[in-house]
Amino acid sequence: MRLSLTRIESYVLSATLLGVGVALAVIAAVIMLADFVELSRTLGVGAELGFSQTLRLTLLHAPSVILLLLPFAFLFGVLGAFVNLNRRSELIAMRAAGVSAWRFIFPAAGAAVVIGLVAITILNPVASALAAQYERDVEALRRGAAVASGKExxxxxxxxxxxxxxxxxxxxxxxxxxxxxxxxxxxxxxxxxxxxxxxxxxxxxxxxxxxxxxxxxxxxxxxxxxxxxxxxxxxxxxxxxxxxxxxxxxxSPKAVPFWGLWDAISRTELAGFPATGYRLQLDELLATPLLLAAMSVLAAAFSLRLIRLGGLAGLAGSGVALGFVLFFFNQFCRALGEAGAIPPMAAAWTPPVLALLSGFTLLCYTEDG
Missing domain, CATH: 2.60.450 (lipopolysaccharide transport protein A fold)
Structure with missing residues (x-):
């Protein structure tokens, strides 16, 4: 099995990673700006929150939200990268040289899987720890000290x-x-x-x-x-x-790091409480690499239409709309899983599997006719 990439595959992969990086930077900037304004509005007056404290809280909260929206970074980044390659007629030249679209899409999907594994095993525990510190700091500011939670x-x-x-x-x-x-x-x-x-x-x-x-x-x-x-x-x-x-x-199960979810599930069930939320969170994290790969394949499939045929902008817009539909479908499945209407595994794995199958179907229709 060939593991090394050709020059064309490496070039497309680098362009894809650059597009994902730019999309992630834009999403992170928007999230941090909105969070900064919200913290200043809700806590700034009552707690006399200064600029440095507000910025610190924003930085603590941003990683967990960014990880939640990471699939959108891959959707927008891969879509933008392939549309850019298409506009410069580079995709046309590659395909005219006999390079199948499958050859330069699969490395991008593979990179998405690798990044997804890094996100759930390394970045998620860090984001969970920062989110926990954020909650403690916000609670302390709201009460003037870290005293009571106020809940029974x-x-x-x-x-x-x-x-x-x-x-x-x-x-x-x-x-x-x-x-x-x-x-x-x-x-x-x-x-x-x-x-x-x-x-x-x-x-x-x-x-x-x-x-x-x-x-x-x-x-x-x-x-x-x-x-x-x-x-x-x-x-x-x-x-x-x-x-x-x-x-x-x-x-919240989202505040528990990836490596602590198995222990949280066993302790919760041993105490006699349902662990549905923790199981759902674990399955969603395990499905993250597949979801990122599905978004990459889906975005690439929506941007392969030859530019001389027209309609590329509409097709790319349809890809973005489908991404939002998948996001809301994912939230809908999560709500059903939390309510116990469907098993946590089905709630977590159904959206990425459907997204991947949709991308493969569209890619087969576009590439192989």
Missing amino acids: IWLRQGDSHTQIVIHAHRQVSQGETLVLTGVSLFVSTPSKDHKGLEFSRRIEAQQAKLTPGAWLLTGAREATPGAEALRYDSLTLPTTLEGRTALERFT
């Missing part, structure tokens, strides 16, 4: 023998330590007939601090059915939760 917290821990549902009125940040206030714990144990779990006791505490392997409850009051309530200044309750991941189900 519901957690669950346990196994087949014991289940504990934890409710707290607020979460307090103390560095990396998770601290909850206004806590109620509902403990269930196996029933006497061993056919299920039944409520066994309730514990209320002023504060619960998550330490390694245990909850440290302060000002606790324990009540069991038919017995007098017991009070404790402090009470320790074993747990399998970790401070770093206990609240992960309240975090």
Whole structure:
């Protein structure tokens, strides 16, 4: 199998990568400008946000949004590169010399696959870390300090023998330590007939601090059915939760890096919660290389029409319109996947597969008749 590229293939590939780079730079500039203006409008007045702070937040947030719109960079970049080659009659000369369109489209699609793999394995974890820092900084600016999240917290821990549902009125940040206030714990144990779990006791505490392997409850009051309530200044309750991941189900799946999704799925399901969002995010990331390749093939197929035949601008515009249709179709499938209407794998892989098949169909019709 030949892995090296000919001079023509290398030339078309370099022009394609240049077009993608220009499209990505334009998209990134537009995103950063819009984000900068939005941050200045929403946070600048109340938090007295300066130019440097606004720029820092913009740079933190931009990578995650850019990765989301990376398929458009390939659509516009490849389309622009091939239209430019067509206008300069370079594609006509290549095809007149007997070079099939498949030969210079497949290297571009291969490059898209490689860039997609780099994006999900390297760039996505970096973007997720920056996005998490962005959320923390924005929350701190909105509240004046990194204090409470303002949302009620519901957690669950346990196994087949014991289940504990934890409710707290607020979460307090103390560095990396998770601290909850206004806590109620509902403990269930196996029933006497061993056919299920039944409520066994309730514990209320002023504060619960998550330490390694245990909850440290302060000002606790324990009540069991038919017995007098017991009070404790402090009470320790074993747990399998970790401070770093206990609240992960309240975090958007997009904020979890690629390499942490498998662990997030197993921990979420072990705690008894559905992991549909994490599974969908994982499948979408795994499908990213295929989606980028599909956008490259689709864009190239829409720009191969000979310029002397006319209608190239309309065909290229149709390619852009189809790209937007695929984007909204992708979001529609994602919504169905999040709602559980279709399996996460089907929701993530259907749009790129359809896009790739559409590109191959159009390419076969254009090139082979």
